[in-house]
Structure formats: structure tokens, C-alpha cells
Amino acid sequence: MPIFYDKNIRIFKTSCGPYDNNAYLIVSPDTNEGIIIDAPMEPEVLLEEALNVDVKYILITHRHQDHLAGLFTIKEKTGALIGIHSEDAEALPMEPDLLVKDQDNIVVSNINMTVLHTPGHTPGSVCYLVKDNIFSGDTLFPGGPGHSSSAENLNQTINSINEKLFVLPDSLSLLPGHGAEGVLGVSKEEYNVFASRPHSEDLSGDVLWLQS
Numbered sequence: 009m010p011i012f013y014d015k016n017i018r019i020f021k022t023s024c025g026p027y028d029n030n031a032y033l034i035v036s037p038d039t040n041e042g043i044i045i046d047a048p049m050e051p052e053v054l055l056e057e058a059l060n061v062d063v064k065y066i067l068i069t070h071r072h073q074d075h076l077a078g079l080f081t082i083k084e085k086t087g088a089l090i091g092i093h094s095e096d097a098e099a100l101p102m103e104p105d106l107l108v109k110d111q112d113n114i115v116v117s118n119i120n121m122t123v124l125h126t127p128g129h130t131p132g133s134v135c136y137l138v139k140d141n142i143f144s145g146d147t148l149f150p151g152g153p154g155h156s157s158s159a160e161n162l163n164q165t166i167n168s169i170n171e172k173l174f175v176l177p178d179s180l181s182l183l184p185g186h187g188a189e190g191v192l193g194v195s196k197e198e199y200n201v202f203a204s205r206p207h208s209e210d211l212s213g214d215v216l217w218l219q220s
Contacts, residue, residue: 011189012141012181016118019141020057021183025049027074028186032143033058036117043067043116044088045136045143046185049077055085064116067108068092069145069185070133071099093125096132108134124172128165129154135173141181142192148173150182150190151198152216162212174199 012019020033029048036042042061044054046069063086069075071092079101083090091106091114108114110125122137126147133154136143146154148169156162178193198217211220 011183012139014139017139019138019183021189022051022054022057024051024054024078025074029074030183030185030187031078032183033061033063034119034121034138035061036119039117041117041119043114043119043121044082044086045069046075046145047077047079047082048075051078051082054078055082058086063088065106065114066090067114067121067136068096068100069135069143069147070130071096072130072146073099075145075185076100093132093134095127096130110134126165126168126172128156128161128163128168133168137176137180140177140179141183142173142176143183144173145185148182148195149184149186150188150195151218152202152214152220154185155214156212159210159212162215169199 010018011021018035022031024031025048031048031054032045034043040061042063043065044063045067066088089105091108092104094107097104108123112123114121124135126133126135129146133147153165174196180192182190182192202217
């Protein structure tokens with residue numbers, strides 16, 4: 009069953025592999041054309057959902073291998089074009105077909121997608137905005153930002169979240185790269201609690217808005 013649908017698009021979510029990676033399939037019911045977001049290992053269930061879909065793009069949120077391990081398999085089965093930000097492209101096991109950049113507009117039938125460059129978790133991290141949904145990769149989860157390897161990376165991630173995501177409507181569904189979905193407005197409220205407290209200058213790692 010899709011987690012989101014209206015007369016123009018349907019969104020299917022699949023948990024893949026041992027790290028609870030999410031892969032998403034966005035389909036236009038008018039033409040049965042679609043887009044896959046991220047390519048984790050063990051993508052068989054995802055490919056079963058996409059069996060009768062004409063997948064046009066496989067769009068990657070960032071360069072970490074748990075989001076790329078199924079790329080060969082998905083590419084072989086769908087023949088879709090691969091897109092990633094140039095800052096993360098060197099991590100791909102094959103040449104990308106498309107280098108996405110901030111504010112790019114990707115259109116497949118009734119699917120109209122905006123690319124948001126959100127560096128921090130990785131230099132080329134991006135989120136994808138489709139109607140009332142933001143596919144946030146590992147930039148933002150319900151409860152906090154993605155893992156940061158340094159205080160500098162955490163600060164860059166937080167800046168990206170504030171400048172690119174928290175300016176969007178509160179009602180957007182937050183569809184992350186792992187685990188359960190959330191609501192963007194709830195994340196904003198939780199971040200405000202985090203921002204109201206002092207923090208160590210070297211804070212990094214797994215940060216939670218309400219606990220860190």
C-alpha cells in the first residue's frame with residue numbers, strides 16, 4: 009500500500025537490508041512512470057513493487073554505501089538514469105547520468121520534484137521535495153539530524169536544515185533514509201527546544217533535539 013497517494017502521484021516505502029534503509033518509489037498513476045529514491049542493499053521487495061513501473065530515475069540522497077549497495081541490481085532491472093550531487097558522485101560504483109544541484113526541477117509525468125542541496129552529513133547530501141513530502145535522506149530524521157563526524161559537520165547540517173527544510177510548510181511529511189516517517193513541523197518545534205539550550209562546542213555524533 010502507498011504511504012501517500014492522490015490523483016497525481018503514489019509513494020511506496022520499502023525497508024531494505026540490515027540497516028533499516030528506506031527506499032522510496034514514486035509513481036504517476038496516469039502513465040505508470042516513476043522515480044526511485046536511494047538504492048540500499050537487498051532491494052528485491054522494492055523491485056517487486058516497481059515490476060510494472062517504467063522507472064525513469066534512481067536518485068541518490070548521499071554517498072554512503074548503505075544507500076548505494078543495491079544500485080547495480082536496481083539499474084540492471086530498471087535501466088533508469090542515476091542522479092546524485094557532484095560532491096558525492098565519486099562514491100558511486102558507476103558513472104552517474106545526472107548531476108543534480110540545488111533547486112533543480114525533475115519532472116516525470118505528474119511527478120514534479122525539487123532538489124535541495126543540504127550539505128553536512130556528506131558534502132553532496134540532498135533532499136527531494138515532492139508535493140507534500142520531503143525525502144530527507146540522512147540529513148534529518150524525526151527527532152534529530154543525521155549522524156555527524158565532527159562539530160563542524162553538525163553545524164553545517166543544522167544550517168542546511170534551517171535554511172532549506174525548516175522554511176518549508178510545517179505540514180510536510182518527513183520521509184527519512186532510515187526508520188519511521190514524521191512531520192516537519194514537529195521537527196521544527198523539537199529543534200527550537202534544542203536551540204534554546206547551551207551546548208558544548210564539540211557536540212557531534214548522534215544528536216537528538218530533545219535529549220542532547
